[in-house]
Amino acid sequence: MVxxxxxxxxxxxxxxxxxxxxxxxxxxxxxxxxxxRHRGICGALEPIQLVELARxxxxxxxxxxxxxxxxxxxxxxxxxxxxxxxxLTKSLPDGRQQIVGLQFxxxxxxxxxxxxxxxxxxxxxxxxxxxxxxxxIQRLIEATPGLERRLLMQALRxxxxxxxxxxxxxxxxxxxxxxxxxxxIARNIDPTLDGEGAPAGAFDLPLTxxxxxxxxxxxxxxxxxxxxxxxxxxxxxxxxxxxxxxxxGRLADLAGA
Amino acid sequence: MVxxxxxxxxxxxxxxxxxxxxxxxxxxxxxxxxxxRHRGICGALEPIQLVELARxxxxxxxxxxxxxxxxxxxxxxxxxxxxxxxxLTKSLPDGRQQIVGLQFxxxxxxxxxxxxxxxxxxxxxxxxxxxxxxxxIQRLIEATPGLERRLLMQALRxxxxxxxxxxxxxxxxxxxxxxxxxxxIARNIDPTLDGEGAPAGAFDLPLTxxxxxxxxxxxxxxxxxxxxxxxxxxxxxxxxxxxxxxxxGRLADLAGA
DNA sequence: CGCGCGCTTGATTTGCGTCAATATGCGTGG
DNA sequence: CCACGCATATTGACGCAAATCAAGCGCGCG
Numbered sequence: 408m409v410x411x412x413x414x415x416x417x418x419x420x421x422x423x424x425x426x427x428x429x430x431x432x433x434x435x436x437x438x439x440x441x442x443x444r445h446r447g448i449c450g451a452l453e454p455i456q457l458v459e460l461a462r463x464x465x466x467x468x469x470x471x472x473x474x475x476x477x478x479x480x481x482x483x484x485x486x487x488x489x490x491x492x493x494x495l496t497k498s499l500p501d502g503r504q505q506i507v508g509l510q511f512x513x514x515x516x517x518x519x520x521x522x523x524x525x526x527x528x529x530x531x532x533x534x535x536x537x538x539x540x541x542x543x544i545q546r547l548i549e550a551t552p553g554l555e556r557r558l559l560m561q562a563l564r565x566x567x568x569x570x571x572x573x574x575x576x577x578x579x580x581x582x583x584x585x586x587x588x589x590x591x592i593a594r595n596i597d598p599t600l601d602g603e604g605a606p607a608g609a610f611d612l613p614l615t616x617x618x619x620x621x622x623x624x625x626x627x628x629x630x631x632x633x634x635x636x637x638x639x640x641x642x643x644x645x646x647x648x649x650x651x652x653x654x655x656g657r658l659a660d661l662a663g664a
Numbered sequence: 665m666v667x668x669x670x671x672x673x674x675x676x677x678x679x680x681x682x683x684x685x686x687x688x689x690x691x692x693x694x695x696x697x698x699x700x701r702h703r704g705i706c707g708a709l710e711p712i713q714l715v716e717l718a719r720x721x722x723x724x725x726x727x728x729x730x731x732x733x734x735x736x737x738x739x740x741x742x743x744x745x746x747x748x749x750x751x752l753t754k755s756l757p758d759g760r761q762q763i764v765g766l767q768f769x770x771x772x773x774x775x776x777x778x779x780x781x782x783x784x785x786x787x788x789x790x791x792x793x794x795x796x797x798x799x800x801i802q803r804l805i806e807a808t809p810g811l812e813r814r815l816l817m818q819a820l821r822x823x824x825x826x827x828x829x830x831x832x833x834x835x836x837x838x839x840x841x842x843x844x845x846x847x848x849i850a851r852n853i854d855p856t857l858d859g860e861g862a863p864a865g866a867f868d869l870p871l872t873x874x875x876x877x878x879x880x881x882x883x884x885x886x887x888x889x890x891x892x893x894x895x896x897x898x899x900x901x902x903x904x905x906x907x908x909x910x911x912x913g914r915l916a917d918l919a920g921a
Numbered sequence: 922c923g924c925g926c927g928c929t930t931g932a933t934t935t936g937c938g939t940c941a942a943t944a945t946g947c948g949t950g951g
Numbered sequence: 952c953c954a955c956g957c958a959t960a961t962t963g964a965c966g967c968a969a970a971t972c973a974a975g976c977g978c979g980c981g
Binding site: 922923924925926927928929930931932933934935936937938939940941942943944945946947948949950951 | 952953954955956957958959960961962963964965966967968969970971972973974975976977978979980981
Binding site for chain 4: 837
């Protein structure tokens with residue numbers, strides 16, 4: 408269902424009955440190369456709706472460390488991640504902190520139907536965002552059951568991930584935790600890395616040791632020690648943030664099932 | 665209050681007796697006193713649909729310890745919890761276990777649009793269930809946007825909870841963990857318990873020490889020791905599974921924000 | 922009764938945190 | 952260019968909270 412204010416557009420459709428034209432040429436420039444159109448929530452939208460959303464959207468670039476909740480980005484804006492890594496944090500009054508989730512492109516950011524529940528949202532790396540007003544998305548949701556389904560899917564996926572990390576944080580040793588984390592990042596940077604005796608690959612960690620500690624429930628020192636141990640044992644090669652996975656098999660093995 | 669409102673309506677309805685009859689008497693017996701009709705997913709259904717669902721539903725009672733995934737309850741059945749506590753678990757090949765969630769009435773059990781993701785589902789206490797075939801629920805979802813929204817809401821709530829427990833498991837001390845857990849149970853058994861200097865209340869823990877340990881990432885011994893400490897310090901009174909909260913304020917304080 | 926199971930309690934060990942010192946960039950300004 | 956300061960990492964020595972090991976208790980049940 409399309410909003411009424413597009414009357415002239417409606418007329419256009421009638422005079423140009425070739426629907427295919429709209430499908431091919433109707434995709435906003437902003438969106439043509441956007442991941443969110445395929446794997447993200449925008450995949451649920453018709454070209455027309457995509458145009459509507461795109462018109463209300465703005466692209467932002469945030470530097471590392473920028474908070475995107477209650478601060479720069481008021482709560483009335485939602486967004487898709489175009490690139491970069493976003494961390495979701497919770498903290499105790501005395502300063503202890505836990506990272507409760509990491510989001511990558513093309514994840515949807517922002518919680519539908521409620522205020523963001525006292526969790527902090529922060530750019531872990533430079534991040535670029537495609538953001539749009541809450542009202543627009545809300546309206547599209549009413550009109551498009553598929554959109555709500557996508558949101559449900561993402562929520563369920565995040566739920567699975569959160570539960571997986573609960574296991575890691577609650578029951579694994581420091582070594583296993585760090586291995587699991589490396590696997591998460593490696594897989595996210597290069598999804599093809601999964602093969603058995605894969606040649607592995609190198610990448611830069613998107614998080615500082617402090618962040619990694621906050622994610623795994625460890626201190627920076629312990630994280631650092633585990634890195635050097637993994638290096639010494641030949642599973643990886645570390646130099647600062649640069650990591651190369653040398654033995655994917657043993658790493659995955661260490662991380663546990 | 666409820667009674668009064670009903671009486672008033674009944675008088676009004678006399679002008680349209682047939683339809684109202686359907687509305688009042690149309691609620692399946694199975695459902696009349698069911699929590700799921702109010703706070704659960706069934707609240708999104710029209711009476712007609714409720715009848716359809718109820719007709720396909722069966723009530724089950726499971727004893728403590730019963731597995732409800734891939735076992736007694738095949739994956740093609742979903743269910744609402746009518747009473748009891750259900751635990752969601754994950755485990756490592758070597759036997760280490762983590763409880764990644766607890767569900768109470770009237771939560772919906774079962775994951776829409778996918779196989780249950782390698783997580784175990786088990787009755788922590790005797791549990792009664794209202795279960796129905798996947799097909800029926802799937803069909804109702806297509807027809808009722810509100811239903812999908814309810815599912816999204818529950819998923820988002822569970823996500824919040826999972827993240828809250830990630831913080832607890834990752835960053836809190838044993839004492840804080842146990843206090844947080846007691847709060848969770850206390851609040852769930854008696855939602856009115858929340859007041860500041862509330863008189864507090866007594867209840868039976870729905871979980872064994874082993875389960876509590878698996879939930880908090882602790883051993884039974886540590887859980888036990890923390891219980892006796894909280895008892896000695898006068899925050900609670902423990903005797904086996906029976907717990908009485910004596911000082912809600914201090915307990916909540918200990919649990920952290 | 923005696924056996925098993927859930928729970929408590931104590932003694933001992935240990936993995937990880939804490940504290941502290943040192944290194945390694947990296948930007949900034951002299 | 953080097954010198955300096957600051958943030959991030961590494962490394963080591965030490966301490967402690969929680970795990971592990973080990974009895975022993977209460978209680979329901981065959």
